[in-house]
Amino acid sequence: MPSQCASTFIPFEKKLKTPLTKQKITVLQINLGKRCNQTCNHCHVEASPQRREEISPEVCEQLITLIQQFPQIKVVDLTGGAPEMLYGFKALVEIARKKEKQVIVRSNLTIYFETGFTDIPEFCAQNQVKIVASLPCYLADNVDKMRGQGVYQKSIQALQWLNRLSYSHDTNLVLDLVYNPPIPEGENFSLTPDQKSLEQDYKIYLKKQFNIQFNHLLTITNLPIGRTRFFLENRRLYQSYLQFLAANFNDHTLEHLMCRQELSIDHLGNIYDCDFNQMENLAAKQSNGQSLTVEDLLNAGTLDLIDEIRTAPFCYGCTAGSGSSCGGALL
Ligand code: SF4
Ligand code: SF4
DSSP states (O other), X not given: OOHHHHTTOOOHHHHOSSOOBOOOOOEEEEEOBSBOSXXXXXXXXOOBTXXXXXXXXXXXXXXXXXXXXXXXXXXXXXXXXXXXXXXXXXXXXXXXXXXXXXXXXXXXXXXXXXXXOTTHHHHHHHTTOEEEEEOSXXXXXXXXXXXXXXXXXXXXXXXXXXXHTTTTTSTTSOXXXXXXXXXXXXXXXXXXXXXXXXXXXXXXXXXXHHOOXXXXXXXXXXXXXXXXXXXXXHXXXXXXXXXXXXXXXXXXXXXXXXXXXXXXXXXXXXXXXXXXXXXXTOBOOOTTSOOOBHHHHHHHTOSOOOOBOXXXXXXXXXXXXXXXXXXXXXX
């Protein structure tokens, strides 16, 4: 960090007037593993086709029991890697829908064209799965630069496919898109653009060019972890980016942070406060300091064993400006 920044950087926990406390758990975000058919340069999971980590049959069974036993779980949010290609995907969708939970699948869209996964769009539509799909820009060059050559074209075809299945036309078939800003290449940092106005730009462009419709655009800030951190460090921008996020801290975001009501679960069944903490190996802690697994929750008969959320400098990414979460801007 440049010396003028080092002296003014305030650790995230010092910014909080009171510790960040957990509320009643209503959301399970399950990371099924790190394998993905893509290798995006902004991926905080550092996923790729070479990764082998994925959920085991034992952990999958425990998760099915958890979903069945706790009516307080309203949302089951499946992520990865590419969740559709990982063990347990269909079983978890089906059991969660049977128990009338909302199911969210975070899809890269290109998986629909891979051998063995071409039935996924129909499967999602039949189960009324909400699809949250990455499309970090509505222009081809920017998407292909971040996510790989040809990804934009396939994403467009996938969105048209989902529209043909009535996604975004039928109120039970919700299709949201995710915008990630480009990773900064110099110190001209900017906050994530206004979600509503960018949504309008996306809607007008995609409708006019490709006759595509979707429900909402979610703007998600790049947190300086995973490949984003690596990229920033390579350009000696990591500390100044953190400093920029910290300078834009907005305490109105705190009550809306996604970590307050969610449990994030990894492919081994370990519990975290959010997917970012999971990627940074910052396990959630009970008040006695012990970490937790899905098995512990089943044995205890409660999901509400965590009092305080574990925070880190990258939490400034969720609390800058209008805030950021897996559900988009917070304010
Ligand atoms: S950002 Fe998503 S699609 Fe890209 S490599 Fe990571 S998990 Fe895969
Ligand atoms: S990274 Fe964001 S969601 Fe995770 S603990 Fe920090 S503030 Fe909460």
